[in-house]
Amino acid sequence: MGGSIDRLGFEKLSFLVTTGDWTNGSHAVVAEESADNANWTAVPAASLTKALPTVDAAGKGNASTLVGYLGDARYVRVKANVSGSPATGAVVGVVVLLAGARAKPVQ
Numbered sequence: 076m077g078g079s080i081d082r083l084g085f086e087k088l089s090f091l092v093t094t095g096d097w098t099n100g101s102h103a104v105v106a107e108e109s110a111d112n113a114n115w116t117a118v119p120a121a122s123l124t125k126a127l128p129t130v131d132a133a134g135k136g137n138a139s140t141l142v143g144y145l146g147d148a149r150y151v152r153v154k155a156n157v158s159g160s161p162a163t164g165a166v167v168g169v170v171v172l173l174a175g176a177r178a179k180p181v182q
Contacts, residue, residue: 086175095166
């Protein structure tokens with residue numbers, strides 16, 4: 076998926092995960108966090124408002140899931156762990172929403 080998100084200057088973060096058609100494989104969306112943007116660890120379940128989705132069967136696609144991040148790490152990222160053979164058949168997208176800015180935008 077995408078690169079890391081720097082939360083500097085923002086208090087809140089959410090992931091909007093959108094899944095589309097599935098044909099094969101297991102596509103588990105996972106979040107990772109880092110203090111230095113170099114060493115990454117999995118975000119504990121207690122630091123998410125709900126579980127991130129896994130698309131691994133017909134009927135699990137074509138949905139949107141909003142998941143809040145409760146952790147305090149400066150950097151976060153989201154990726155899909157893909158398994159199965161052939162594991163190429165799912166559409167997964169993530170939009171990261173930052174909120175709670177500590178400063179107002181400059182005009």
